[in-house]
Amino acid sequence: MSIRKVVKYGTPSLREPSKEVHKVSQKIKVLVEDLLDTMYAQNGVGLAAPQIGENVRVFVIDVSTGDEPLNPMVFINPKIIKKSGAVISHEGCLSFPEAFTDVKRYANVMVKALDRNGRSFVLEANGGTLLARCIQHEFDHLNGILFIDHVINRFDAETQLSKNNLPPLELEHILNEPELEPEIQRLLEEKSKKNEES
Numbered sequence: 084m085s086i087r088k089v090v091k092y093g094t095p096s097l098r099e100p101s102k103e104v105h106k107v108s109q110k111i112k113v114l115v116e117d118l119l120d121t122m123y124a125q126n127g128v129g130l131a132a133p134q135i136g137e138n139v140r141v142f143v144i145d146v147s148t149g150d151e152p153l154n155p156m157v158f159i160n161p162k163i164i165k166k167s168g169a170v171i172s173h174e175g176c177l178s179f180p181e182a183f184t185d186v187k188r189y190a191n192v193m194v195k196a197l198d199r200n201g202r203s204f205v206l207e208a209n210g211g212t213l214l215a216r217c218i219q220h221e222f223d224h225l226n227g228i229l230f231i232d233h234v235i236n237r238f239d240a241e242t243q244l245s246k247n248n249l250p251p252l253e254l255e256h257i258l259n260e261p262e263l264e265p266e267i268q269r270l271l272e273e274k275s276k277k278n279e280e281s
């Protein structure tokens with residue numbers, strides 16, 4: 084078990100799709116431990132294998148806070164089997180030190196995966212909770228998709244990236260998300276109305 088180096092935005096492996104796990108072998112179990120050790124060492128809420136240079140379909144999450152006991156969750160070969168709703172999510176990523184920006188996410192997801200013992204489970208995360216958003220963020224890593232590909236305000240994202248000495252947005256990777264767009268626009272209008280009132 085060891086703390087591994089987290090690769091930064093600009094590293095080609097972050098854009099490579101990851102391979103399915105065929106057997107939850109000892110090697111995969113060590114990878115899971117390394118992911119957890121590295122995530123906790125960096126105070127992250129999630130970490131995906133490609134972020135430590137391993138392009139396999141594994142990620143870990145722990146959304147526990149404060150005095151709550153640690154709650155490590157392991158997802159091997161995850162599949163998002165249902166998604167709905169939309170939320171504005173203020174996100175960062177351990178591969179983008181200090182850079183945060185608003186992105187589009189589904190509010191509700193249902194995910195099916197294997198746990199660290201190779202047992203299948205289904206998990207539902209609703210209401211745009213940190214867990215719901217984190218699952219989507221980490222799942223994307225396995226397909227070479229990064230949080231900035233869901234960007235809402237390109238100017239803000241570019242500012243954040245350059246301020247933190249990270250490469251600029253990769254425009255060819257920015258996603259067109261027509262199914263999220265109407266709800267995101269409504270939420271943005273609501274937000275600006277609130278700002279005007281206050």
Ligand code: ZN
Pocket residue numbers: 175176177178220221224
């Ligand atoms: Zn990330």
